[in-house]
Amino acid sequence: MEITPKDSLKYLGVWIDKKLKFSVRVNKTVTRASQTTMALARIMPNIGGPQASKRKVLAAVANSILLYAVQAWSTAIKTKKNRKAYQREQRLSALRICSAYRTAPTEALLVIAEQPPIDLLIEETSYMAWKKNVGSKLGRKLKPKPYSNGKNVGMIMEPKSAGGQKN
Template structure:
């Protein structure tokens, strides 16, 4: 109604002042905002000058101007940033400060959640992924607005760093495991692809929601699959085990824990790995004197021949790195 007070959800955006303008021009420009005061009085509305905030968006090359303006006797000092509806606006007209703000906020959430997720025992991987949704909702808030910021490497890395901390606890992985590998093992889409998915959903909001959500997710999986084999030399063993992301992501029988993740990443109690991190002097297995790798232990080592043969007889198949994850996903009992 006309007697309602204008609160902090009201925003005025003024455009058109040349960046070459003098400080006097800027001061005159802001004095013009008092026009709003007369209009609101005529309409019997109440201004709240003490809640008014301002930021001068000068662009990436513009010079900061130290100016202030007055509204109903209250002096307003333009700030470097301004938060509106949860989005941080800055004087450069970019959303870099917003990315930094939500990253810091999400990191505090991560610090609290990881206390609930020890590497050994604790919640199942399904429950851990559910907790990850809390962090993702913080990072992705308003993504259609600031999605272009992810084109800048340092901001993408900032988000990736936060996501990685959660992924390490979701998968119970060693800290040396590569990010691209634990993203796949956890079944969590890389954060920059999720940002693009939110942008795509927003651009198609006029369409039927159920259909477009499914289409957007399939599109994200396509992007992820294209990046997965070619992204880097890291995670090669995981890529060999999980070449096709979709069956792994979509399986209702996918479960990971501290021991499974060691096999899927080859980062764990294998002597080639412990030698690499300086924990042992040589990389040979103590039972057969062969190089102790994840592949050797699981598929070749004579120490585990009986267990391996019994499992293969039950499955009716010879296990290889190329088919073992398919067998893992084929039923809950396996």
């Protein structure tokens, strides 16, 4: 029996490529989430369908597919190609929640759908997993700090200084 090298492998539900870029994982999960969103869109028409609150619950299914094991691959969102793929899927989901036309601006859709941008959601989920698993074991107390990358504004957590002194 001969073992041949492959470009990627699936381990515990996460696709890992040989350069740890996670592009295979992004492509496969975006495709799967898109198929799920479209299947759900077939059962909830834009006109006369369920209310936005029920649509949000169904859209959460696609988000859970996209965010599975985020702490393992969160660095993949730093590449423009991967970020655009995730944003495209989030836009599709927001269109379905809002029952909007495809020409509606993405930022407006996200506000109406009450969804944070996917890149911030990935960073937050990854950080919260780190805080739960590693940060608490380090015995650090964390404090919120305002965050802005030019387009998006939010809060990030950073360690408090020892003895309550400011840095």
